[in-house]
Amino acid sequence: MESDEQNDNAVKLRQFFEILNGCFGESSFVKLILGKYRGDEKDLRTIKILLIKIQEQDTLSFVHQYKTKDITKNFPVKDGIETVRGLLGKDFKSAHLFSLTGDVQLEFSKRDRCILNSSRATCSDVPVKIHNREKERMIDQDRAFLTALGITGEDHKVLHSMNRKWKQINVFLEIFQRALLSSQLSKMQNINVVDFGSGKGYLTFAVYDFLRNSQKMDPQVTGVELREELVRLCNDVARELEMGKLHFCQGDLKSYNPGKTHIMIALHACDTATDLAIHMGIRSGAEIIMCAPCCHKELRPQIVVPSALKASLRFGVHLGQEAEMVTDSLRALLLEASGYETQVFEFISLEHTSKNKMILAVKRCDVPEKKEEALSQIKAIKDFYGIREVALEELLKNSIQ
Ligand SMILES: C[S@@+](CC[C@H](N)C(=O)[O-])C[C@H]1O[C@@H](n2cnc3c(N)ncnc32)[C@H](O)[C@@H]1O
Numbered sequence: 001m002e003s004d005e006q007n008d009n010a011v012k013l014r015q016f017f018e019i020l021n022g023c024f025g026e027s028s029f030v031k032l033i034l035g036k037y038r039g040d041e042k043d044l045r046t047i048k049i050l051l052i053k054i055q056e057q058d059t060l061s062f063v064h065q066y067k068t069k070d071i072t073k074n075f076p077v078k079d080g081i082e083t084v085r086g087l088l089g090k091d092f093k094s095a096h097l098f099s100l101t102g103d104v105q106l107e108f109s110k111r112d113r114c115i116l117n118s119s120r121a122t123c124s125d126v127p128v129k130i131h132n133r134e135k136e137r138m139i140d141q142d143r144a145f146l147t148a149l150g151i152t153g154e155d156h157k158v159l160h161s162m163n164r165k166w167k168q169i170n171v172f173l174e175i176f177q178r179a180l181l182s183s184q185l186s187k188m189q190n191i192n193v194v195d196f197g198s199g200k201g202y203l204t205f206a207v208y209d210f211l212r213n214s215q216k217m218d219p220q221v222t223g224v225e226l227r228e229e230l231v232r233l234c235n236d237v238a239r240e241l242e243m244g245k246l247h248f249c250q251g252d253l254k255s256y257n258p259g260k261t262h263i264m265i266a267l268h269a270c271d272t273a274t275d276l277a278i279h280m281g282i283r284s285g286a287e288i289i290m291c292a293p294c295c296h297k298e299l300r301p302q303i304v305v306p307s308a309l310k311a312s313l314r315f316g317v318h319l320g321q322e323a324e325m326v327t328d329s330l331r332a333l334l335l336e337a338s339g340y341e342t343q344v345f346e347f348i349s350l351e352h353t354s355k356n357k358m359i360l361a362v363k364r365c366d367v368p369e370k371k372e373e374a375l376s377q378i379k380a381i382k383d384f385y386g387i388r389e390v391a392l393e394e395l396l397k398n399s400i401q
Contacts, residue, residue, distance in 0.1 A: 009089070009114040016106045016116060017085065020097060024051075024058075024077055028100035030123040032084065036107070039091035043067035047092070049080065067182075068175055068343060068360065089114070098123050138173035138210060145205045148237040169206045171348045172267070175360065176207065176290065180215070180263075183287045183362050191219050191262040194284075196253050196277040197269040198223025201234035207265065208246040223248040224256050253277060263288045270295040272391040278331060278359075279395040282338050289340065289361040292347065293331070296324040304386030326385060328359060330378055334392050335361040337374035 023029035032049040048063040052074070060080030064071045075083055088095055093108040104118045139146075146152040151162045151169075158166045180186050191211070195204040204223040211219040225231050225248060234248040249256070253269070253276040264281030266274055267290075274293040281289040300323035305313045313319045328344055335342040340361035347358040382390070 005113060009108075009112070012106065012114040012116040013089065016088075016095065016097075016104065017081070019099075019104050019118075020081060020084070023097070023099045023101075026101070030098040030100065032098070033096045034084065034087060034092040034094070035096065036093035037091060038093055047087075049084070051077070068178055068345060069347070070174070100124065138170045138177065138214070139206060143209055144241050145209060145237060145243070148241065149200060149202060149205060151202065165202055168348055169202055172203055172290075173206060173210050175347055175358065176210070177215075179288045179290065179360055179362055185262055185287050186215075188262070189218050191217060192258075192260060193219055193221045193263040193265065194258045194261050194280075195221070195223045196256075196264070196266040196280065197273060198225045198230075198234070198248060199227075199268075200230055201225075201237070201248060203265065203267055204234070204248070205237070205243070205246065207263075208243055218245070220245045221247075222258070224251050224253065224258075226250070226252055253280065256280070258284050260284060261286045264290070266291040268292055268294045271297045275331070275392040275395060278335065278361075278392055281361075282335070282340075282396065285363075287363045289335065290358065292356070292358050293328060296320075296327045298391055299323045299327050299330075299385075299387060302385075302387050302389070306384055326381060326387070328357060330381060330390050331359055331392055332361075333374045333378045333381075334390075334396060335359070337371045337378070338396065339363060339365070339371070 020029075020032070029051050031051075034047040034049070035045075037044050037046065043066045044064060045067065046065045048065060050061045050063070052059050052061045054074060058077050059074050060077055060083075062073045062075065062080065062083070064073070084095070088106070089108055089112075095106045097104040097106075098121070100121055100123065102118050102121050104116070107115045107117075109115060141152055141158065142156045146158075147154060147156065150159065151166055152158050185191055193207055193211070195201075195207065198204045201223050204221060208219060208221040211217045211221070223231075223234060223246075225234075228250050231248045231250040238246040238248070253273055258264075258280060261281065261284035264277060264284070264286040266277035266281075269277050269291065271294075274291050275298075277291060278289060300320060303313075303319065303323055303326070305319070309322075313322055332342040332344050341364045342359065342361040344357065344359050346356045348356045378390075378393070381387070
């Protein structure tokens with residue numbers, strides 16, 4: 001780059017940081033968004049920076065927004081600004097500053113020329129600065145179904161015993177929303193969602209409420225549950241709250257026929273119930289399949305420990321973890337072989353629940369070559385561990401071979 005351009009870039013960066021510092025001086029800072037990420041971290045998209053208070057100290061909260069999750073890191077304001085200085089122009093090629101006095105956008109062009117623009121303020125309020133880990137919520141705490149299901153009390157405060165569930169619902173909805181937006185479904189109005197093993201219906205109600213009230217859709221949401229008393233309880237609440245297209249059916253995953261389904265959810269369906277649910281999702285043409293498996297019992301007794309792993313897998317705990325990993329890897333590969341882009345990740349920290357792994361699959365129409373690759377990877381894993389039979393593979397036998 002010519003040195004004139006370098007000087008020009010340095011001037012614009014200096015101006016930008018003067019404006020940014022000024023915002024803190026005059027308490028007009030609203031938020032800063034770093035975008036156009038060009039760094040090495042997989043799936044990182046943007047960093048949203050907000051000003052919050054932690055123990056009375058002004059703090060910059062950096063929310064790293066990945067494809068399917070957010071990770072937050074907090075810095076004292078001065079350190080936060082220095083962190084931005086280190087990122088801007090290198091990993092991130094744009095910064096959009098929102099303040100009460102005006103918006104400023106700094107961007108690097110393809111040739112790394114710095115462009116600085118300002119415009120009228122789009123925000124007229126500074127967000128409340130209280131640090132509240134629970135604050136970025138996907139549903140309002142005052143929703144009546146939360147009280148009816150015993151998550152909140154009459155005062156709409158989350159009951160102490162339900163804090164984890166509340167956290168789980170919100171994280172789940174965040175992932176749900178992103179999956180929805182990355183699929184074709186976000187353009188549709190009428191979608192069918194089935195939640196297998198819906199239990200007390202926490203997530204089923206939350207999904208219905210979210211689709212109707214936040215996404216302005218007209219969804220048909222069905223919870224399928226073995227236990228009659230839970231089905232009755234959920235249907236009573238749905239009826240009482242006039243949640244018209246939310247229904248619960250007493251039924252067994254094994255024999256239930258969901259008809260055309262757009263989204264299939266199965267959270268904590270035990271052992272091979274997850275496989276039944278995934279199979280049902282694939283068979284009914286679901287665009288999105290979300291499941292959090294648990295109680296992986298199927299493969300452990302089948303594993304013939306490879307000699308190189310003998311020293312490690314002689315410990316029962318390791319063998320259990322290995323069996324779990326292999327089970328979910330095979331599920332992910334079978335989903336890929338069936339035309340889904342699939343991710344496996346921890347969706348909530350272990351402090352909230354030990355059942356924290358999610359398999360998220362979004363249907364893609366353009367993946368023919370992935371099928372062969374996935375099938376040969378499945379074979380390689382099975383051969384390596386001496387696995388004879390995999391429930392989901394058996395269920396899918398006629399559709400993907
Ligand atoms: C661990 S609970 C999870 C409930 C809910 N998905 C959640 O995450 O809050 C699993 C539920 O699946 C139900 N279930 C187990 N096997 C089932 C089957 N074959 N068909 C339908 N429901 C089943 C159980 O009765 C139980 O309510």
